Amino acid sequence: MDEHCICQFVIFGSTGDLASKKLLPALYHLKCAGRLPPEMRIIAFGRRPWNDKAWQEFLKEQLEHYAEGFTADHFADFCTHFHYVEGEIHDPAAYQKLRKILTPKGSTEPDPSIFYLAIRPADFVPVVQQLSAAGFNKEADTRIVIEKPFGDDLESAMQLNEQLHRHFKEEQIYRIDHYLGKEIVQNLLVFRFANLPIEAIWNRNYIDHVQITVAESGGIENRAGYYDQAGALRDMVQNHLMQILTLVAMEPPPSLEADALRDEKVKVLRSIRPIPKSAVHAHALRAQYGPGVIEEQHVPGYADEAGVAKNSVTETFVAAKFYIDNWRWRGVPFYLRTGKRLPAKTSSVAIRFRHTPQQLFRETPIERIEPNWILLSLEPESLKIEIYVKEPGLEMRVRPVQLNASYRRDGEEELDAYEALLLDVMEGDKALFIRFDEVEWAWRVVDPIIKAWGREVDYIITYPAGSWGPDEATRIMDKEDQYWRNQI
Ligand SMILES: NC(=O)C1=CN([C@@H]2O[C@H](COP(=O)(O)OP(=O)(O)OC[C@H]3O[C@@H](n4cnc5c(N)ncnc54)[C@H](OP(=O)(O)O)[C@@H]3O)[C@@H](O)[C@H]2O)C=CC1
Numbered sequence: 001m002d003e004h005c006i007c008q009f010v011i012f013g014s015t016g017d018l019a020s021k022k023l024l025p026a027l028y029h030l031k032c033a034g035r036l037p038p039e040m041r042i043i044a045f046g047r048r049p050w051n052d053k054a055w056q057e058f059l060k061e062q063l064e065h066y067a068e069g070f071t072a073d074h075f076a077d078f079c080t081h082f083h084y085v086e087g088e089i090h091d092p093a094a095y096q097k098l099r100k101i102l103t104p105k106g107s108t109e110p111d112p113s114i115f116y117l118a119i120r121p122a123d124f125v126p127v128v129q130q131l132s133a134a135g136f137n138k139e140a141d142t143r144i145v146i147e148k149p150f151g152d153d154l155e156s157a158m159q160l161n162e163q164l165h166r167h168f169k170e171e172q173i174y175r176i177d178h179y180l181g182k183e184i185v186q187n188l189l190v191f192r193f194a195n196l197p198i199e200a201i202w203n204r205n206y207i208d209h210v211q212i213t214v215a216e217s218g219g220i221e222n223r224a225g226y227y228d229q230a231g232a233l234r235d236m237v238q239n240h241l242m243q244i245l246t247l248v249a250m251e252p253p254p255s256l257e258a259d260a261l262r263d264e265k266v267k268v269l270r271s272i273r274p275i276p277k278s279a280v281h282a283h284a285l286r287a288q289y290g291p292g293v294i295e296e297q298h299v300p301g302y303a304d305e306a307g308v309a310k311n312s313v314t315e316t317f318v319a320a321k322f323y324i325d326n327w328r329w330r331g332v333p334f335y336l337r338t339g340k341r342l343p344a345k346t347s348s349v350a351i352r353f354r355h356t357p358q359q360l361f362r363e364t365p366i367e368r369i370e371p372n373w374i375l376l377s378l379e380p381e382s383l384k385i386e387i388y389v390k391e392p393g394l395e396m397r398v399r400p401v402q403l404n405a406s407y408r409r410d411g412e413e414e415l416d417a418y419e420a421l422l423l424d425v426m427e428g429d430k431a432l433f434i435r436f437d438e439v440e441w442a443w444r445v446v447d448p449i450i451k452a453w454g455r456e457v458d459y460i461i462t463y464p465a466g467s468w469g470p471d472e473a474t475r476i477m478d479k480e481d482q483y484w485r486n487q488i
């Protein structure tokens, strides 16, 4: 940890779903790995009338459930970092209480702190206003972490950003997209820019199309209140899938510094061809899961999930096609797909190359010779290249093999995305956080789809839970020989 490491961490929404599933387990694992600075103070801010003891009981329950490798010994150590502060996020008195706790003895100003907003998006601005009114914005090293979604369309994102900037400087704002904390996503940069032969073929001359899939077997769990308003396009495509797309498509940055990377990502987003109103259906398809079977369990359809509005047409599946109109990618479709209640939790980037100009090996049936693929799986982690070799025997037949470039060796540490990103916030490294122009341009890309779907309130196609989505998902593909690659 360097001198810029901030060792006061306040979690707004410490009793919420995100805190329980992601933030608290991540902090716990950092502690177990010896990466949490010993002086780190974590303030769990919540409205429940609790003291430290009641908080610790809650914390234990959540970690037993969600933190892998939980042990009572580590837990006892971990608890020493915490202090529970009871407060209402709209109540100025609560911020005075926080101020007192975060101000060292003998000083009148609080030490720099990290404020993590794991709260409903509608509460982001009120909390930021309260923090500013309580004087927390004066210390340049104080950091605000904003969860997604950052707005729910272009206009609301601009307004939210404007409000944030009234109180905090851009350098203080960390917009999180946890997909950027996934090691294999970062590996895209290494794969592309540390391997000369790869970069040489990474363009329209060799690549036929790119597929980005984020599949989840889970449903919406207890998040209907949020999800039924948001849907998969806002929840996943505008942020996680767009971020992956930028890393696949960007030009080499001059360095790995935050702004160098972000400049290149923005160039990609700006080069995405706008989808005209009349072409939304040719570019994007939405669907909703019906009842079905996943891992031998019957699961209800989205319409029957608790909290979902009657006749809701919120999409739980999106397939979309984008073109990047620049020298590298012109004419290469980028197909993006995400959905809940698909057969497995798996995410991937699949790059399909063009056909060889000549098919020499005619003893192999033509339909068995596919172009080559590069297959990068985020979950489970793997990186493979599919090429052809000769089938042993007298005939000149070929068959595909996978070169496995999966890189993790036995016993090598696996940091969860939130662990990596929390460390970055503490250390002030913004490379894996989102600059506002990225958010803005990503909204510009998806806004025409949002608007078109917003007008279609009567009907949505369904797919059985446990399937790979509706058959119509191939409709957006350009060529007959293109198909969604489910097996990676
Ligand atoms: N859950 C997830 O998987 C993900 C969530 N996110 C984002 O993270 C954020 C949090 O989401 P999530 O955890 O699901 O939401 P939850 O609704 O589960 O949690 C909201 C939290 O805010 C607290 N809260 C609400 N109102 C007040 C108030 N007036 N005063 C004090 N505390 C209050 C709640 O306290 P109480 O428990 O007492 O109600 C709870 O701790 C959202 O922006 C969401 O979009 C992003 C990615 C994934």
Ligand SMILES: O=C1O[C@H](COP(=O)(O)O)[C@@H](O)[C@H](O)[C@H]1O
Pocket: 178, 216, 235, 236
């Ligand atoms: O941001 C979100 O991400 C999760 C999926 O994250 P993962 O790391 O488990 O792949 C998704 O379930 C949720 O709906 C969305 O808000």
